[in-house]
Amino acid sequence: MTVKRTRGRPPAGDAADRRAAILDAARAKFAAQGFSGTSMRAIAREAGVDVSLISHYFGDKAGLLVATMELPVNPIEKIAGVIEDGPDGMAERLLRTFLTAWDPHRDVFSSMYRTTMSAQDSQAPMLQLAREVLVSTLMEVLEGDDRELRATLIASQLIGMATLRYVVQMPPVADAAIEDVVRLYGPAMQVLIDAAADR
Amino acid sequence: MTVKRTRGRPPAGDAADRRAAILDAARAKFAAQGFSGTSMRAIAREAGVDVSLISHYFGDKAGLLVATMELPVNPIEKIAGVIEDGPDGMAERLLRTFLTAWDPHRDVFSSMYRTTMSAQDSQAPMLQLAREVLVSTLMEVLEGDDRELRATLIASQLIGMATLRYVVQMPPVADAAIEDVVRLYGPAMQVLIDAAADR
Known part of the structure; x- marks a missing residue:
């Protein structure tokens, strides 16, 4: 994915774009407000997706945090x-x-x-x-x-x-x-x- | 002590100068060659003092290492x-x-x-x-x-x-x-x- 996403802009339609938009929004929110200070709902709003899509891709908030780090080990x-x-x-x-x-x-x-x-x-x-x-x-x-x-x-x-x-x-x-x-x-x-x- | 010492220069005569010269030489040697790769004799040579003076001021090599760090706790x-x-x-x-x-x-x-x-x-x-x-x-x-x-x-x-x-x-x-x-x-x-x- 090389698509650069603007904060808050609703993502394009395909799944890879929506997934990338969620990760970008999560990275920004976790960095600014920390894990417990960030709600799944706020991330969904920032990424322009429904909150259920985050659970669908990443399970829960901890799963989303781990995904933002792109680790070689889960x-x-x-x-x-x-x-x-x-x-x-x-x-x-x-x-x-x-x-x-x-x-x-x-x-x-x-x-x-x-x-x-x-x-x-x-x-x-x-x-x-x-x-x-x-x-x-x-x-x-x-x-x-x-x-x-x-x-x-x-x-x-x-x-x-x-x-x-x-x-x-x-x-x-x-x-x-x-x-x-x-x-x-x-x-x-x-x-x-x-x-x-x-x- | 604000006297700035040149590497290898024999120190002036007073005790505070000699002590500072030893510490400067030790810092340089420990940084370049590590603790076990540095002899007390080499530090003495670099500082232009007799090796017995290092023992007199700092006890042993570990004591000298600790002194170079200027820690609030010994x-x-x-x-x-x-x-x-x-x-x-x-x-x-x-x-x-x-x-x-x-x-x-x-x-x-x-x-x-x-x-x-x-x-x-x-x-x-x-x-x-x-x-x-x-x-x-x-x-x-x-x-x-x-x-x-x-x-x-x-x-x-x-x-x-x-x-x-x-x-x-x-x-x-x-x-x-x-x-x-x-x-x-x-x-x-x-x-x-x-x-x-x-x-």
């Missing part, structure tokens, strides 16, 4: 696979899935990360993704107290490990076998998943 | 206090010490972090500090197998948490009470300290 699908078997052993599944998915795309991760850090913008797409997909989904599965703080700390473990492995490439984390990272880091992450309600 | 002193009681309960001491020291200087941490990430330089002072002070010191205290990988993963936990708390300021990690972070994250970090030799 984090919604990946994390759905991780949490479907519940909290038992979830840390190892989360780490193995994350590393298997991103190891082949470490340059993409690194570039996205550096862009996010240099922007000093709490609405940066990668941060919205971390909050609205990773933390939000983890929170659904955690039991007990402090679920949001624990989910965010699990995300911080993942982000810290990925920073050393992909971004600054510090050995031995940068070149350790996936199974070694899973074996050693998994139990450390599982502690936050299992933390008892009465701690 | 990480060598902090981590010495953390490890002196050994691995039992060390994660909680490490977290409480780190947070108590850096919470009042979150802007400095954040600025240093962003500079490091935008530089794409494995010799960035902050990364040398993480490897040569944090990871190296943790490795001395860890027992069992995979000590270097485990020490680096502990560092990644600390870096990930500090990234969310100070740099991107993601709630609830950004504004959680120190004791809540210590209570929840400490046990997750302690797993990597305690990991048995025969795992």
Whole structure:
């Protein structure tokens, strides 16, 4: 698609145009107002389409956020696979899935990360993704107290490990076998998943 | 000190001049050749002083690296206090010490972090500090197998948490009470300290 779309202009008739118009509108709204400050309805209005078309193409708002980022890995699908078997052993599944998915795309991760850090913008797409997909989904599965703080700390473990492995490439984390990272880091992450309600 | 020093020029006679000459030489050498690629002798030669003077002012090479960074917190002193009681309960001491020291200087941490990430330089002072002070010191205290990988993963936990708390300021990690972070994250970090030799 090379069609350049003007903000608010009703899109041309074909499906690819309407899909592109929705993504353009969503990128602009998410950047300006953040994920929770943006309604599907406002995006539909901006793109000149019916709101039901957004659900048709992208499922929900998180799906739309992920689509705007054009990632080589779909984090919604990946994390759905991780949490479907519940909290038992979830840390190892989360780490193995994350590393298997991103190891082949470490340059993409690194570039996205550096862009996010240099922007000093709490609405940066990668941060919205971390909050609205990773933390939000983890929170659904955690039991007990402090679920949001624990989910965010699990995300911080993942982000810290990925920073050393992909971004600054510090050995031995940068070149350790996936199974070694899973074996050693998994139990450390599982502690936050299992933390008892009465701690 | 506002005296600007020319590389390699023998310093003037007073102590403040000699100290500044050593720091200038060390900054240049660490940036160009990294920590392990730089000898105390080479720094002394560059600064035009006797090598014993470096030990006199800065203790050892790690002390010199820390001095070049002009940090509001001395990480060598902090981590010495953390490890002196050994691995039992060390994660909680490490977290409480780190947070108590850096919470009042979150802007400095954040600025240093962003500079490091935008530089794409494995010799960035902050990364040398993480490897040569944090990871190296943790490795001395860890027992069992995979000590270097485990020490680096502990560092990644600390870096990930500090990234969310100070740099991107993601709630609830950004504004959680120190004791809540210590209570929840400490046990997750302690797993990597305690990991048995025969795992």
